[in-house]
Amino acid sequence: MENIVVVTDSTAYIPEGAHGDLTIPVIPLWLIWGDERFRDGVDIDPPTFYQRLRNSNNFPTTSQPSAGEFVDFFRKVGQDADAVVGVFISSELSGTVDSAETAKAQLPEMDIRIVDSRSTSMGQGFVALAAARAADAGKDVEEIVAAAECVRDHTHVLFAVDTLEYLHRGGRIGGAARLLGTALNLKPLLHLEDGRIDALEKVRTKRRAIARMLDIAAERLDGQQMTEAAVLDVDAHDEGKQVARRVEERFGLELVHNTKVSPVIGSHAGPGTVGLCFYTGC
Numbered sequence: 008m009e010n011i012v013v014v015t016d017s018t019a020y021i022p023e024g025a026h027g028d029l030t031i032p033v034i035p036l037w038l039i040w041g042d043e044r045f046r047d048g049v050d051i052d053p054p055t056f057y058q059r060l061r062n063s064n065n066f067p068t069t070s071q072p073s074a075g076e077f078v079d080f081f082r083k084v085g086q087d088a089d090a091v092v093g094v095f096i097s098s099e100l101s102g103t104v105d106s107a108e109t110a111k112a113q114l115p116e117m118d119i120r121i122v123d124s125r126s127t128s129m130g131q132g133f134v135a136l137a138a139a140r141a142a143d144a145g146k147d148v149e150e151i152v153a154a155a156e157c158v159r160d161h162t163h164v165l166f167a168v169d170t171l172e173y174l175h176r177g178g179r180i181g182g183a184a185r186l187l188g189t190a191l192n193l194k195p196l197l198h199l200e201d202g203r204i205d206a207l208e209k210v211r212t213k214r215r216a217i218a219r220m221l222d223i224a225a226e227r228l229d230g231q232q233m234t235e236a237a238v239l240d241v242d243a244h245d246e247g248k249q250v251a252r253r254v255e256e257r258f259g260l261e262l263v264h265n266t267k268v269s270p271v272i273g274s275h276a277g278p279g280t281v282g283l284c285f286y287t288g289c
Contacts, residue, residue, distance in 0.1 A: 166282030
């Protein structure tokens with residue numbers, strides 16, 4: 008049986024309970040705050056990040072790993088492997104895939120496959136988990152990539168934000184830009200579409216936005232069962248737990264992962280964001 012390693016980046020932020028016995032090495036993105044640089048999820052964790060964000064007058068920026076960092080990473084994780092499959096944040100949201108592809112070209116002696124998740128957070132995490140489970144089951148590299156792409160193509164990411172300010176300032180607002188300038192009491196409901204952030208609806212309150220998010224999930228399921236689901240929260244843990252329970256009850260799931268998002272993604276989504284990731288089939 009081949010030894011195939013599946014890797015991802017820090018924005019997937021897969022909760023420990025979802026890994027099981029699987030090991031998925033992670034390359035961190037960068038969070039840049041003034042003159043300071045932090046490796047996402049390594050040098051700074053979500054609680055520390057959000058406390059600082061609430062008390063800071065400066066807005067952090069983010070950056071992908073360099074091609075050189077990827078070369079070192081691939082060499083390290085792949086030294087005893089027959090192949091490496093990398094599942095990374097959407098190329099529409101970050102230059103991470105480009106850096107990984109550049110590094111791959113510099114390592115012709117290695118079998119490296121790059122999967123653009125077209126997502127992030129647990130939307131990306133579920134794709135990485137599918138690949139890792141296929142590798143653990145002894146599948147070959149083509150089958151592993153196919154398993155990842157199947158989950159990618161059946162994954163939905165919906166989220167309600169308190170404000171579009173963070174997405175706008177971070178340059179990741181995408182199609183949601185058309186909601187800018189709307190009344191302050193309207194809560195935008197967004198989704199990832201073709202790897203980009205796009206607007207779904209404007210809802211008058213956060214409570215209604217979350218209720219509508221669950222209704223849209225049911226519409227997209229169209230009678231199918233969720234295979235796996237996760238509720239994400241940005242510095243809104245209690246609200247995230249409540250939404251996870253509602254998803255379990257409404258959609259008949261024994262477990263819905265309730266997880267934070269990485270500081271890099273939280274810096275763009277903004278505190279108070281609550282999201283739902285799920286996929287069907289595969």
